[in-house]
Amino acid sequence: MTSTLPATATSREDAAALDVADPLAHFRDRYLPLAPGVTAYLDGNSLGRPLAAIAERSDAFIREQWAGRLIRGWSEGWMELPEQVGDELAAATLGAAAGQTLIADSTTINFYKTLRAALALRPDRTRIVIDRDHFPTNRFVVESVVRDLGLEIAWLPGSVDGGVTVDALAEVLDERVAVVALSHVAYRSGHLADAAAITAATHRAGALVVWDLCHSVGACEIELDAWEVDFAVGCTYKFVGAGPGAPAFLYAAARHHDRLDQPLWGWLGRADPFEMEQGYRPAPGIRSMMSGTPSIPGVLAVREGARVIAEAGMPAVRAKAVALTELVVELADSWLAPEGFTLASPRDPARRGGHVSVARADARQVCAALVEAGVLPDFRTPDVVRLGVSPLPASFVEVWDALAVMREIGR
Numbered sequence: 001m002t003s004t005l006p007a008t009a010t011s012r013e014d015a016a017a018l019d020v021a022d023p024l025a026h027f028r029d030r031y032l033p034l035a036p037g038v039t040a041y042l043d044g045n046s047l048g049r050p051l052a053a054i055a056e057r058s059d060a061f062i063r064e065q066w067a068g069r070l071i072r073g074w075s076e077g078w079m080e081l082p083e084q085v086g087d088e089l090a091a092a093t094l095g096a097a098a099g100q101t102l103i104a105d106s107t108t109i110n111f112y113k114t115l116r117a118a119l120a121l122r123p124d125r126t127r128i129v130i131d132r133d134h135f136p137t138n139r140f141v142v143e144s145v146v147r148d149l150g151l152e153i154a155w156l157p158g159s160v161d162g163g164v165t166v167d168a169l170a171e172v173l174d175e176r177v178a179v180v181a182l183s184h185v186a187y188r189s190g191h192l193a194d195a196a197a198i199t200a201a202t203h204r205a206g207a208l209v210v211w212d213l214c215h216s217v218g219a220c221e222i223e224l225d226a227w228e229v230d231f232a233v234g235c236t237y238k239f240v241g242a243g244p245g246a247p248a249f250l251y252a253a254a255r256h257h258d259r260l261d262q263p264l265w266g267w268l269g270r271a272d273p274f275e276m277e278q279g280y281r282p283a284p285g286i287r288s289m290m291s292g293t294p295s296i297p298g299v300l301a302v303r304e305g306a307r308v309i310a311e312a313g314m315p316a317v318r319a320k321a322v323a324l325t326e327l328v329v330e331l332a333d334s335w336l337a338p339e340g341f342t343l344a345s346p347r348d349p350a351r352r353g354g355h356v357s358v359a360r361a362d363a364r365q366v367c368a369a370l371v372e373a374g375v376l377p378d379f380r381t382p383d384v385v386r387l388g389v390s391p392l393p394a395s396f397v398e399v400w401d402a403l404a405v406m407r408e409i410g411r
């Protein structure tokens with residue numbers, strides 16, 4: 001695990017000193033400023049803030065590439081962008097060698113495609129392992145696949161801190177399990193799973209993994225190749241910052257490419273799509289995971305997000321994510337616990353992603369009051385205020401001020 005910045009701040013001046021010492025502080029200026037009336041943004045794990053470069057490059061793309069090249073653009077490089085930018089994101093933050101990552105579709109669609117591809121590699125097995133606190137879209141996709149294919153779900157027993165663990169997995173893993181499909185960082189608790197250990201345990205049982213990286217990409221270090229992950233998916237609109245509805249990514253390990261069998265056959269996943277031939281014949285490699293036309297402005301926005309992460313370097317980004325969440329935990333302990341809030345995230349930073357959740361029965365009202373006061377958090381049912389700090393645009397003073405407002409509101 002990366003070394004952490006010291007996050008202890010007992011005064012606003014201390015928080016300001018942390019900003020002065022922060023080696024990534026200058027990246028804040030790359031983002032468009034907060035809107036008038038917003039003093040703190042603590043929802044980077046639902047929607048990241050926009051990089052100014054995305055606004056500028058989008059405008060240039062429309063004026064020069066789209067207007068200038070029109071249909072010619074597709075044969076002048078647009079068509080290759082999903083794989084090229086996939087490789088850039090993979091190098092910046094996924095720990096994956098080239099040729100295994102694609103930018104396309106949404107996480108929901110990619111989760112469906114990779115889950116079915118994984119199941120197709122284990123045709124004699126009948127079970128999918130997921131956990132009750134998996135993000136709803138993943139549970140629903142699994143429930144529909146189980147219904148359509150006549151399979152079964154093996155629910156992972158919940159752990160006290162909302163996370164998925166090797167011990168919990170051991171209770172359900174047997175020779176019937178085809179796929180273990182879990183979140184690297186749990187969307188509610190922020191628990192960071194030990195993906196390497198869970199992947200290894202899954203493989204020992206002869207099953208395959210599909211990791212959802214939505215809440216970890218851009219906040220946690222990820223080593224898909226080294227962990228020998230089979231499949232992974234994730235969105236790019238949280239810590240990668242590519243914008244609302246920006247295309248998601250999917251990863252399929254190269255060792256599975258000669259037997260990749262995904263369910264949404266489309267023309268762009270076919271070899272030689274412009275031959276318009278009869279019958280489906282998959283394109284080689286990761287390209288076969290593609291279905292229809294990619295959003296080029298969206299893929300280019302992902303490129304900007306990947307570039308800024310590559311420039312900052314994931315170890316430094318992770319160190320700041322840890323330092324920021326440590327400050328949230330410290331302030332929650334000293335200011336919010338006396339007001340009846342409880343920490344609903346792991347206390348150990350090595351087991352925590354890029355957000356911290358605090359619980360109180362009236363969390364919905366607390367969130368509404370925070371928004372009214374210019375501090376934007378997230379509410380998650382039933383009783384959680386979720387504080388998501390994006391490592392690149394967020395500052396320590398922003399966290400200090402936001403928590404100070406929350407203390408007043410919580411009184």
Ligand SMILES: Cc1ncc(COP(=O)(O)O)c(C=O)c1O
Nearest residue numbers: 106107108135137187212214235
């Ligand atoms: C873990 C997780 N998976 C999936 C999604 C959603 O995917 P999609 O972009 O397809 O709505 C989210 C957030 O929206 C998420 O947090």
Ligand SMILES: Nc1ccccc1C(=O)C[C@H](N)C(=O)O
Nearest residue numbers: 045046047135187188214378380
């Ligand atoms: N895509 C969204 C669209 C609208 C509002 C929120 C989202 C989120 O991403 C929520 C997030 N996945 C979560 O963990 O709660």
